[in-house]
Amino acid sequence: MAKRAAVKTKSADGVNPRQPCPCGSGKRYKACHGGAGGAADVIVSRPFEGLAAxxxxxxxxxxxxxxxxxxxxxxxxxxxxxxxxxxxxxxxxxxxxxxxxxxxxxxxxxxxxxxxxxxxxxxxxxxxxxxxxxxxxxxxxxxxxxxxxxxxxxxxxxxxxxxxxxxxxxxxxxxxxxxxxxxxxxxxAILPTERLEAPGVSAAYWVDAGDKAHLRWVRPEPEEKLLAALARLAVRGEHDLGEGSRYAGSFRAHGLLVPVWDLDRELHSSEWSGPADELGKRLRTALTSLDDEPLTEAERRARDGLRGRQITLR
Incomplete structure (x- = not known):
């Protein structure tokens, strides 16, 4: 029996329905922008990308x-x-x-x-x-x-x-x-919340959760690079905000990682602005060092431990 020739069709946009969608979603075109719902069906995991805010x-x-x-x-x-x-x-x-x-x-x-x-x-x-x-x-x-x-x-x-x-x-x-x-x-339902003000700090919020306070800091770096930098600091004991603080974990939200630290709630929220600024400086130095110095074995173990303390908000 003769084999049937494969029939390749293209959409009105000139895209093969079986090829990856040009939008970069990773889905086939027919299951993404070429589907019945079009762009409305596409899940955009980082909806605010490209905005300074x-x-x-x-x-x-x-x-x-x-x-x-x-x-x-x-x-x-x-x-x-x-x-x-x-x-x-x-x-x-x-x-x-x-x-x-x-x-x-x-x-x-x-x-x-x-x-x-x-x-x-x-x-x-x-x-x-x-x-x-x-x-x-x-x-x-x-x-x-x-x-x-x-x-x-x-x-x-x-x-x-x-x-x-x-x-x-x-x-x-x-x-x-x-x-x-x-x-x-x-x-x-409101939890007392304050925005930290410091030259090198943005999108960082102090939250009083009752028994303890937290710092939630939305970071702009790619997740893997941020985890590597945090791991480098963790091995040195430098990934917190000093006395009265403890790194608690992180969660993912809209494509970015949000590290969380437990804080001594007896201290006023403004008292954490300086320590957050210093931590931000250490993070920037660690991020820069990753370009020249790969993670050590101890830092890789620390990174794996940090990765295990993550959740994703949907």
Missing amino acids: EGELIALREFVPSATVKLPLLDGKREILLATVLPMAAAALVRGDGTAFVGLQVQTRSGDVSRDLARAVQWAQRAETGEALPVVGVDDGSDPGRLQDLLDPAAGLAPELHRDFGWWMPPDAEPSNEVQLSLERANA
Whole structure:
């Protein structure tokens, strides 16, 4: 029996469906951008990549309880405040006084948080006073791009942290019963949190968890290189913040590693800014040394131990 000739077809984009997708996801094109759901089905593991504010965006989405910050939009036709959590976990709203907010800690309908946020920003730019967007729905074809297309990529963020969620309401406004209940529940769940301020420190937050305090620091380096640098410091006993601190482990969030240290909660949060700055300097030196000095056997063992104390947030 004669063998059938293989039939190779191409998509409308000229891509073989069985070849890797040009987006770099690692999937075949037919299971990625060439599939029925297109880009909406693609899981973007590092949604804020390319933005100077990447670390702060991850912190605000994952563990900072109450904070707001003005978005550095390229199109400034309306000021938009990025917020950690909005009433009823809304994706966006325009407060009674006309202030527009977009929420970070929300449910998403796609695999790209950046694209969902861009659509929420697009909605907030045209919404009327008092309107709210409960959730970013399925793609409506408007395609605002991604957050990277809307923001100044070189602009950092310096969020304003709040003790509670009173900023949900305009001054002197009376919340509805539903909003008041949501406000009380949100306030009750807040863990005292402070952003560390130091020249070489960003996206680092002190959190009072009750029995102890923690430092959670979103790091920009590739995971394996950061682990190697931490291992190099660990062998020397230099991977903590000094007396009253202990390296606890790390978690992955949106493509970056977030190391965590346990801290003596009797010390004020501001007292850890200097030690964090010094640790940052040691880390930078260790990262640079990796280019010329491979890990020793002891450092490789330390790296394996650090790797075993990781979790991934999904």
